[in-house]
Amino acid sequence: MEVSNDLFEEIIEGSTRILVPKKSLTEKAPPIKPAFFNPKARTNRDFSIIAYAAFLKKFEGPKIFLEGLTGVGARGLRVANELKIESVIINDLNPTALEMARHSANLNNLKNIEFSEKEACVFLSEHSRKGKRGTLVDIDPFGSPAEFFDCGIRATVHGGMLSTAATDLQVLNGLFQGACKRKYGGIPVRVEYRNEMAIRLILGSLRTVAARLGVKIIPMFVESEMHYYRTYVKIINHVDQEENLGYIIHCKNCGHRKTSLEQKHECDLCKLKTSIAGPLWIGKIFDKEYVKNMIEELPNLKIKKSCEKTLYKCLEESEMPEMFFTLDEIAKKMKSSPPKLEKIISKLKENGFVSSVTSFNPTGFRTNANIDEIMKIF
Template sequence: MQIPDELFEEIVEGTTKLLVPIKSITDKVPPKEPAFFNPKAKLNRDLSIIAYASFLKKFEGPKIFLEGLSGLGSRGLRVANELQVDNVIINDLNPTALKLAEHSAKINNLENVKFSEKEVCRFFSNYSKKGERGSIVDIDPFGSPAPFFDCGIRATMHGGILSTTATDLQVLNGLFQNACKRKYGGIPIRVEYGNEIAIRLVLGCLRMVTGRLGVEMKPLFVESDMHYYRTFVRILNRPDQEENLGYILHCKNCSNRKTALENVKNCDLCGSENKIAGPLWIGKIFEKEFVQEMLNQIPNFSVEKNCEKIITKCLTESDMPATYHTLDEIASSLKTSPPKLEGIISNLKEMGFLASPTVFCPTGFRTNANIKQIIEIFSN
């Protein structure tokens, strides 16, 4: 394929050269043709590189990266160029995207990259046998990743990492509840912390599929952005014995919220009716040791400065309870102006409660105090 200079441009992301369509950079919405590339997803790819480096630091098996929906291969090529991996296999149904990926591989002098043009589940099925699976498997579709969970899990080796992106935010945030139930097996509710519920629905769906396949998945790291949700989970070839699927109960009257294994109709504090989200993942969403290693890896890579701030917040909240509150939410109920985040966190800690900021919202905080206790502290 000839590469017309007027249609394509060479850029550098991380330390990797990428040939991309010029309109992907100049247009407000990157076009899907001739190949899709989203420059605004650089932070997503930066965090992926850091997460994969953290995983590889302690992984002793064959280091094989499988990318099912690669576009022009920006993530896979960065993995091949910036990480110590044995093989990278990039797959996409768009032949033009693959040609661009091949060209980018050549200008980076990469010899550990192979290319595949198959439907994504046919691609993953080629690597679903023991000894042929990937140690890192990536699924980054337009819309929902749920149709690819089964084949992606089967293509992930024992102890490997599966990362997925969801961009069907309206479905996961409660605008189309029936669609969410069909795709993810659970129902969201419209609340201030809807992005966390969305990620827990994705994790809950992954847990349902791994449970059916007789394997275990353990969340390592998650990411929430205006345009996507991304999850990183470890796949282990053993049945999951923990009770980690349940519900988030949110009181319509007082906004008290909690996680529970069972669907509970009424609020513990005021007796009013609960909104109920789920079934979804109610366990931890950050593995503290893994997130700490991500922080340690940052100096080794050329990534956005914001990565350190994001990962530091994730580490701070890694042991905190599920769901968060926002300053505006509490201030609105008291009809007062919101205080500073640092002040409320400090006051909660002084009263003996756990408290931390959250990466999910700049004015959000996590705590084990209930809503009545929070409002009392706000009022003082």
């Protein structure tokens, strides 16, 4: 490939050299042409590197990474270069993006990477046979990943991990309820903890598709930022017999919230009409041991310092109750300025409740106290 210095630039992310379109570094929204690269997604690629490193460490069997929608190859190149992995196959529909990825592979002297120029589902379906499946499979499209859930799950080996990203935030956050129902099979409600609800809608949809295929998902790690929601689930070839699909029952009047296997139309606390989100995933969203393993990998990896702080929060919240509260929410109800986060957490603990910070929101906290009990304490 002819690399023109006017159009392309070489950057280093992690410890990997990556050729990217110059414009993607200067324009507010990275252009799709000649190929897509989002420098702001560095943090989420860092988290992938940590998540995959922890996973590969414990995985026994062939170690293969399949990336359905690779763009200029940033994630796949980093996996091939920074992790101990036998084979990486990266795929994209855009031939220019793949040419750039090939160029970057040479820059890093990579011998463990292959390239594929196919529609993502065709690519993943070709890897759905036994012996061809990926240990790690990633789906990172523009917008919703839902159309790739089926082929993504089929392409993941028993005991392997499927990671997905969603950027259709408005749909998942409740602005277009009909679109969310169509894409993910569940309805969102507009709430303060909308990012957790969105992740639960994605996991619920994944769970439904997995169940249809006779396999189950185990959420290991989830991550959200302003522009995306990411989920990392283990795929197990057994029928899921646990009741982990249900609803979030949220009362917009008093702020009470809970998960339930059934729809409940009356608030337990104030008896007014509730809003109901779902069906969605109501089980655990973090695997504590796995998050610990991710933290243990940090010293071995070249990633942003901020990831560590987030991971410690994930560890703290990994076994805490669902649906966090925010300080603003409490302050609004109390018609006062927000209390300090550490103070509210320690007060809740003093009063016999469990409580922790959350990685989902810098002013969020988890607790098993209900809204009335939280207010009483303050």
